[in-house]
Amino acid sequence: MTLDLSSLLRVFKLTLPVATAYVPLGLALGVFMVSSGIDWYWAPISALVIFAGSIEFLVVTFIISGQPLIAVAWTALIVNFRHIFYGLSFPLKSMKSRLQKAYGVFALTDETYAIVCASKGRPLRGIDISLLQVISHAWWVGASFLGAVLGSLLPAEVTGFEFALTAMFIALAADAVSNxxxxxxxxxxxxxxxxxxxxxxxxxxxxxxxxxxxxxxxxxxxxxxxxxxxxxxxx
Incomplete structure (x- = not known):
């Protein structure tokens, strides 16, 4: 199965809405980590290895407060429990190799799931889905890395980045309550x-x-x- 240039451009365009969320939040995550006293390189590492959005912000809080491992594991399970239901309709069978399937499970996020399961026009092939997840993952890792670099250059008295994720959830909650x-x-x-x-x-x-x-x-x-x-x- 090959990927031509037109398919590559199509998949890249599908990730642009994802980038509008991942880039500002990734920047905030990087700055938040550095401003919390964590070495800058842990921001891109956590973005690469954990890749779970809100959990990564919570992990910073857990590290600072010294939460026990059981509390971290329990919180991660509860927050990401919805992904179990995503798997019921995610087209994992369209992915051919074991590596594709393993990465497909790991990189399954709210945004990529919505794009894959609600794609209009020609449905995405297995290789398209993998590329969609890789590019989306790259947006997150790159933004976290850039945020960590910027955070190391900011003066210590600049604070408030830890409120970025809270602000997003407050906005989502306010929208839900208004409806x-x-x-x-x-x-x-x-x-x-x-x-x-x-x-x-x-x-x-x-x-x-x-x-x-x-x-x-x-x-x-x-x-x-x-x-x-x-x-x-x-x-």
């Missing part, structure tokens, strides 16, 4: 925070995030199941 007519999502978030706090202080230390996410997942799953039951059957 939630009955405010159920906000209510579920509050309930989940209380549940996570109770678990953290009274039952299992360092379990706030994991417990809160599980509680929130159960609450929205209840609504999904109820809405599915209310859909009228067509004869």
């Amino acid at each position: 939630d007519s009955d405010m159920s999502l906000l209510t579920y978030a509050a309930i989940s925070c209380v549940f996570g706090a109770l678990m953290e202080f009274y039952i299992l230390k360092s379990s706030f995030l994991g417990s809160g996410l599980i509680c929130y997942l159960l609450l929205i799953s209840k609504d999904y199941k109820q809405a599915k039951m209310e859909v009228p059957l067509h004869e």
Whole structure:
């Protein structure tokens, strides 16, 4: 299976929307790592080896606060648990070699999954999907490297880069709440925070995030199941 120039350009153009997210966040990750006292080269290394977006920001916090390994592993599992469901419809069978398949699983992100499963026109071949993931990965690694270099040049008094990912999630949450007519999502978030706090202080230390996410997942799953039951059957 070969890749011609037209296919290469097509796949590259598909990664441009990914770059609009990966480049600013990658820059923020690199600067954040350096400003947190971590050597600059760990930014591109983590981007290359971990390649999990939000988890990489959390890893910096975990390193600084000295969180136990079990807490890091549990948080990573909960945050990226959605990727298990992505695998149900990801066209892994279109990839021929074992290396392609292994990298396809490793480099499966929200953005590449959305592009692959919602591509318009001619569907992507296995080699196209691999190239899409490689280029997207390169955007992330390159931006993290550049951010680390810039961060090492910035004066120490410049702070606030650690808020980049938080700001993104706040914007996404605000958008979700604004489209939630009955405010159920906000209510579920509050309930989940209380549940996570109770678990953290009274039952299992360092379990706030994991417990809160599980509680929130159960609450929205209840609504999904109820809405599915209310859909009228067509004869």
